[in-house]
Amino acid sequence: MFKELDPLLHSQLRLAIMSLLMSVEEAEFTYLKEKTGASSGNLSVQIDKLKQAEYITVTKSFRDNYPLTICKKTKRGIKAFESYVDNLKSYLKP
Amino acid sequence: MFKELDPLLHSQLRLAIMSLLMSVEEAEFTYLKEKTGASSGNLSVQIDKLKQAEYITVTKSFRDNYPLTICKKTKRGIKAFESYVDNLKSYLKP
DNA sequence: TAAATTAGTTTATAATGTAAACTACTTTAC
DNA sequence: GTAAAGTAGTTTACATTATAAACTAATTTA
Secondary structure (H helix, E strand, C coil): CCCCCCCCCCCHHHHHHHHHHHCCCCEEHHHHHHHHCCCHHHHHHHHHHHHHCCCEEEEEEEECCEEEEEEEECHHHHHHHHHHHHHHHHHHCC | CCCCCCCCCCCHHHHHHHHHHHCCCCEEHHHHHHHHCCCHHHHHHHHHHHHHCCCEEEEEEEECCEEEEEEEECHHHHHHHHHHHHHHHHHHCC
């Protein structure tokens, strides 16, 4: 009947992050912040959770003297996202 | 970009309840329990939240000496569900 | 050199979700 | 008739989550 929904993705902000990452090769912290409209703090925490789950990789460096955080989806992340979307459909049928 | 997701519906169990109610005129507590696989306690709490929000109406009576709880979607609930599904699509685009 | 800005992280608290325990009755078995 | 098991829930206590506020650490601008 109803499929389980991965709790890691069933969160507005984390889902938005993954959704954005699906359509780009990689994304900067500031880009994700702007597109999602999230606060820095919240974004930082949620990025970390996605990283812990290995749904994304996070690379920290510097650019023009400022810290630069780059996020990228993993294969595991792609699979999880696709499953989530698929499972979600069982709830949306008319 | 991303639409807001009604937190009341962005919950696996409450979404499942509303999803079930969408396709039937009304549903009994036991029916919802069986279809969702939820525990009675959890179901009771989530039904109450949907009722507080006036997404459903709850009618309590007796049948064959046992308590009988019947749930039914409201217009408000239907609109909320439809908006939720619509807004959710902004997260699922490929 | 003080104030504002960038790019974040940490932490404290509020909000949520959920299982376990409980209520209140009914039915069945002895 | 009464003890045990079953029905249909509700309440409450705890654990998990989410999020905003406060903080770090540096840079830039005035």
